[in-house]
Amino acid sequence: MALYHFHVSRVLRSRGQSSVEAAAYRAGERLEDHYYGKIADYTAKGGVICAEIMAPDYVPESFHNREYLWNAVEEVEKHPKAQLAYSFDIALQNEFTIEENIAIARQFVMENLVAKGMIVDMAVHDPDKGEGIPNPHIHVMCPVRPMREDGTWGEKQKREYLFDVDGNPILDEKGKQKFNAVPTTDWNRPEVLEQWRKAWADLVNEEFRKRGIKEQIDYRSYAEQGIDLIPQVHEGPHVRNMEAKGIVTEKGNLNRWIKEVNKGILMLSKQVKDILANIAELMRLIAEKEAEAKQPDLADYINSYFAKRNETADTFSRGRQKAKATNLKMHATVINYLMAKHIATLEDFKSFLSEKQSDIHDLNESMKVKSARMKELKDMIRYGEWYQEAQPILRDLCSTKNGKRKAQIKSENDEVLRRYPIAKRILFEEKKIDRVDVSEWKSEVASLQDPYQEEYEKYKKLSSETKLLRDINKYIDDAICNTQPRRKEAIR
Known part of the structure; x- marks a missing residue:
């Protein structure tokens, strides 16, 4: 792929x-x-x-x-x-x-x-x-x-001196002319x-x-492509190596979950759009045929469809009763569902599908927010652990007067001391935190697990319900085809 x-x-x-x-x-x-x-x-x-x-x-x-x-x-x-x-x-x-x-x-x-x-x-x-x-x-x-x-190194930036509207130099508080530092290349634009x-x-x-390959790649983001999906978190070589060895990681699990949900969202969105397009076409055909009459009840189409199925079952040489029993069970399921949802007409069905489409969108937005927060917290936890790991070493360095001992401490903890300023800058300058509290961040990550699971259960329910809606759409379609022979030709 x-x-x-x-x-x-x-x-x-x-x-x-x-x-x-x-x-x-x-x-x-x-x-x-x-x-x-x-x-x-x-x-x-x-x-x-x-x-x-x-x-x-x-x-x-x-x-x-x-x-x-x-x-x-x-x-x-x-x-x-x-x-x-x-x-x-x-x-x-x-x-x-x-x-x-x-x-x-x-x-x-x-x-x-x-x-x-x-x-x-x-x-x-x-x-x-x-x-x-x-x-x-x-x-x-x-x-x-x-x-x-x-063949010599150039400058990264050049100075562009500032002048007022009269052409006079603009000076700073020290009397020196102000300037803007402008990149000499466009590489960072x-x-x-x-x-x-x-x-x-x-x-x-x-x-x-x-090469005659139908695959294509798109450089645009999901949002720019009009695809409303959850972005995956960056794993990095360490996580990828662990996953390749069969070691399950938190980031790996999160990305697998995001992939599954994105796949489901794409499927559900496409199915709902297809059903809505089909319903719109059905309503147009009904309007053409029965412009002067009241729109038929949805139950009429469902009853017509299953009556036709039972007629077909009567022609079976074997399994006739079993087929009719199956038809009866399916018929009852559909009618009960429509009644429970107060869906009586094609217009009601279309409105209900629009609501489902909105539910899918809201679920997607909620999961994107949680995904972004999870990623931010995991980064903060990593840098927080770097920061805390360096604290006892820094205290040892401050309390040690012996130069050789200081050099030994630095040598033994080179990697930890190199990571400390990185963690400090990211946490306090970029993240603007007041204090490092890794346990609190871990608690917040844990608190997001239940909402994740709840939304995943909603996703599974939506998936099951969308399948039933597709079946109902097919029943209505077949019923109208039987009463309007030119239906399939019109859709083509």
Whole structure:
């Protein structure tokens, strides 16, 4: 099944990230990181098919060496919170061979990234899933800083000085002229990202057409496509690896639940739309035939349908009574349902279906809200645990006067201390929380489980009820066909 995944993020020093380590991981190589003074060794990583660097002609040959390129990026970026690289994650298609996927990826990179002056480090992954669904994909890293045509690093931003309406410089409180920092490239603009996303979809779809494959991918979001579905949560490589090994995870369970509900919502929405369209056509035909008469009761059509079924049952050489008993049971179920719902006419039936369509929409909206909150809470719990894990270590560092002991504590807890500022920034600056309370967040997650289950039960009930509505729609359709021979021809 064709799928679309095109995600762009950034490698940020403020989060303790290293472009050298990121490149080593994606390429499955061993690289020396001069900035952090350590070795990033991912040579044991499996699933890396190939990795290559592509760049404009004016980029010096030395930058085609991965270790040299990313250490040069680390060196030229002086700020402790520097933005180092753009990182693309793009899903490849299982309908193509890995060689065809690589050719498509190279074409996209050359036409859309290198053509804009970007230096591209691309790695193709095809992890071994055993008997699972193949997940071929590419990772692309590009330095944020552009390179000049003379082979030297350029500027990320330029100053545009501000003037008033009379052309006089606008000064700040220190007497210096104010200015706006303007990016020197358009690589970070939302409209350019949109162009890239569309270009990838267009390229893949064109290859589908060339090969006579009916599948197509769409770069637009569900909302932009007019599809009212719940978005899945991002799992990440750690969760995916655990799931691939048969280890059930919370995110995996949540995504499986979302997939099942989305599938049901699509099915229910389509069925209700089909029934509404059919009812509208039936009402038009009835209006043509009986414009002057009162609209027949819905029960008349149902009775006519089952009377016809019983006539057919009378022709059976065997099983006549069993067929009639089944007809009687079905007939009673339908009539009782219509009476219980106060549905007497086709107009009533149409209004009732519209209400069901509204119920499906409301259920979907409610589940989307809960899904978003669940995702936010799980992220907060993760960062909260990082934050709490670092507290006793930070207290040890503050209370320790011995320099060697401090160095030992830092060395032994390097990963925890690197994650601490990330967690602190996200929780207090981005999430704007007053205090870290992981247990409270976990309690809120637990409190959402019951509403989830309740809404899932509603979904199952809606599914069962929609099936009965489809049956009733068929009975009415067949009854009108028997009294109006041109019905099927008119619908065609």
